[in-house]
Amino acid sequence: MTEFAILGAGPAGCAAAIMLARAGRDVLLLERTAAPREVVCGEFLGVDAAAALAVLGLDAAALGGVPLRRLRVAHGTRETAAVLPFAAWGLSRLRLDAALQAAAGPALHRGVTVLGAAPEGAGWRIRTSAGEVAARQVILATGKHALRGFPRTGAGWIGLKLHLDGVDPGDAVALLPFVGGYAGLQPTPGGGANLCAAVRAVPEDWLAAVAGGSALGARLLRDARPRWTRPLAVAGVPYGFRLGPGGPPGLFRIGDQASVIPSFTGEGVALALHSGLAVAAAILAEQDAAGFHAAWRRRSAVPMHWAAAGAWALRAAPAGFAAAATIGPLARLVAGRTRLDISRGIGL
Ligand SMILES: Cc1cc2nc3c(=O)[nH]c(=O)nc-3n(C[C@H](O)[C@H](O)[C@H](O)COP(=O)(O)OP(=O)(O)OC[C@H]3O[C@@H](n4cnc5c(N)ncnc54)[C@H](O)[C@@H]3O)c2cc1C
Missing domain, CATH: 3.30.70 (Alpha-Beta Plaits)
Known part of the structure; x- marks a missing residue:
């Protein structure tokens, strides 16, 4: 019996594992891959991601992140550019995930695929490729990959x-x-x-x-x-998915298992990292899963809304997006509205 089983060692699962282990809690972090590897991602990290990484003792620039200063948008023969309204980096997911997984330390168990999770008694029983594990609470962080029995809806x-x-x-x-x-x-x-x-x-x-x-x-x-x-x-990436209220007690969903922000207009890695920090803070404050999900839904609502609007505009009116007069203000608007409130939820 472990206190917390965290399913998936992406940015969300690692952030939660690092913070809970730091607080002296008993954590098992289960990851199906045998070694860090590249995953589908634009690899854009902004200030929110950097702030969360700093809490975890990591630095995007020190990891080799390439500083990004401008946003260019093009459509047909049109093209325009704007200065990014915040600091940002390009960092491969191989490097980012490897650093986070290393920081998770001995909690991480690689090459273990989670096959299912079901409530049992006062806790949870988790079926894995390496046998069964009992846990008092479960943090579902399998990201882009749905775990059977825990569907997500969306396009x-x-x-x-x-x-x-x-x-x-x-x-x-x-x-x-x-x-x-x-x-x-x-x-x-x-x-x-x-x-x-x-x-x-x-x-x-x-x-x-x-x-x-x-x-x-x-x-x-x-x-x-x-x-x-x-x-x-x-x-099957369900852009726009947001976990509704309710859900079984003792099961916390974070990262892409809690909300999936449209790519290139919002930052999924930042959301994932902050949800990992937030779930650890919630658990340490003895908040239950339903309370955590409701709080995360509120906190991610504005970024999710504005990223969806930005993605829609990019698809529906790419020529307008690529117009010199609109890109600067639009980039600032979407960037400003999709920021997470860094001071909240970190639990420091
Ligand atoms: C096309 C595209 C472009 C994107 N571009 C960006 C971008 O530029 N910037 C940005 O910030 N975000 C971007 N995102 C979003 C970002 O990739 C995700 O939001 C982020 O990776 C979510 O982190 P996570 O920890 O929730 O999940 P993941 O990163 O998906 O990690 C989940 C982990 O769980 C493991 N796992 C899965 N299933 C199991 C299982 N059954 N058993 C054990 N382990 C399991 C996986 O191997 C993985 O390590 C993009 C997404 C897409 C689809």
Whole structure:
């Protein structure tokens, strides 16, 4: 019997595990992968993520994060740029997740796939590929991957990610809407770039589709050489999902299991990290799962709303987005409204 079983060692699960272990609590962090690896993500980290990482003893710049200073948006022959209204970095998920998982220390048990979780007596029984575990409380942090019995509702997007050589986005994150979806391109540590896209259906040649969406995309991707034979892909991403009230006692849902913010207009990693900090604070304050979920729903409401509006505008009116007169104010508006309130929920 362990006190807390945390299912999934992404940013959310690691943040919760680090804070609970720091408070001297008995934590088991179960992660199915045998080693850190790349996952589908635009790899954009802003000030909210940096603030949460600082609480966890990590620093995006020290991890090799490439500073990002500008936002570029292009559509057709239009293109425009704005100075980012806050500090931001491009950091590969391999590096970020490896650092967080290392910081989780001995709580982390790798190569263990969780198969199911069900209430039993006053606690929970968790079925895993390595046998069964009993826990007093469970923190569900399997992120993009649904655990059987804990569905999420919402529109299913497909996420694609590919690291590229021969591409130099400079100090900018480029938003590149194209027919069928939208993409983000930004530098990776050590050179090259990360191209990440959200689509409804995967185009036959998605690199060509992104390049075909704008002159800027075509220019940036002209000499692109994929580092991997195939892009990483994840299906059924329920953008806009927000966990409703209720749920079984003793089961806390965090990260993408609690809310899924649309990519490129909101920051899922920041939300995941802050939800991990917030759940640890809630548990240490003896708040129950229903109380935590209600508080998290309130705290994430404004960022979720504005990110959804930004993503809708990017899809519905990409030409307007790529207009010089609108991008600066729009970027500031969405960026301002999608910030989490850093001072709340950290529990310090
Ligand atoms: C296309 C796209 C682009 C994005 N771009 C950005 C961006 O630029 N910036 C940003 O901040 N956010 C971005 N996001 C969102 C971000 O990736 C997520 O919000 C964030 O990763 C959520 O963290 P998490 O810890 O909840 O889940 P995850 O990062 O998904 O981690 C979950 C962990 O659980 C493990 N796991 C899953 N199932 C099991 C199981 N059954 N048993 C054991 N372990 C399991 C996984 O291996 C993984 O390690 C993007 C998302 C998409 C889809």
